[in-house]
Amino acid sequence: MPMTDQPDFPRDEAHHHGQTTSEVVVDFHEYKQAKNPPPVTFHRRELDQILKVYGRMVGEGEWRDYAIDHARDRAVFSVFKRAGEVPLYRIEKNPKLAAKQGAYSVVNANGMILKRGHELGPVLKVFDKVLKLVET
Template identity: 35%
Template sequence: MSKIVRLVEYRRGAPHVHFSRSEMNALLSLYSRRVMRGEWRDYAIDQHDGTARFAVFRSSFERPAFIITKQLKGAPRTASLIPPDVQFTVMAGRETLSQSTSLIEALAVFDRPGLAASLRMGGTS
């Protein structure tokens, strides 16, 4: 039995948000540097409810050490030639470390000296 689906209703779902190729290059570059230092061991990528997530783990058996998210800011624009406004957030546990409209600016939080030591003292995992 066939089901008739109106495309107008089908397309009204949550907007698909994903990391672009250049954003993935920046994320994987940061990840590889941290793996070489022995700080990170695993990562996961998720896309759900209009949010893309890149989570990094110190061990495969733990909660994510950090989660980098990309989500739309405000309502999506109707014109296809105008890129949507997005916001990047870096979180450690429930603590927001950085927010920006640029991934590079959001990832600058990892360049801060003593970030890992301060997070270990705070006990966020």
């Protein structure tokens, strides 16, 4: 299935509303009351931002593997130093926190939230390294 900026909905649900899957508009209250709502996902622009940071960190030898999980309440992009270990960091999207602390957060291996916010870009800046001047 191609990546889009639109949420994923089953075809039959889209046809139920008289629309094609690329034009689905779902009433927020209807979505909240659905018995089996679709999982929270990262949209294309969000994944582009995350993968840009991921690529940089792989290039620096810091990260080597990743996993993406989509659950009912959150989407999680986990990064690993080695496959099979506990993730070094989790980049989480939790829409229920959007009106409060912000939907996006970066969590370390110990479960400590390193940065949280309403926009993904500023939250990902936690991975920007501060350059230090070294005198020779």
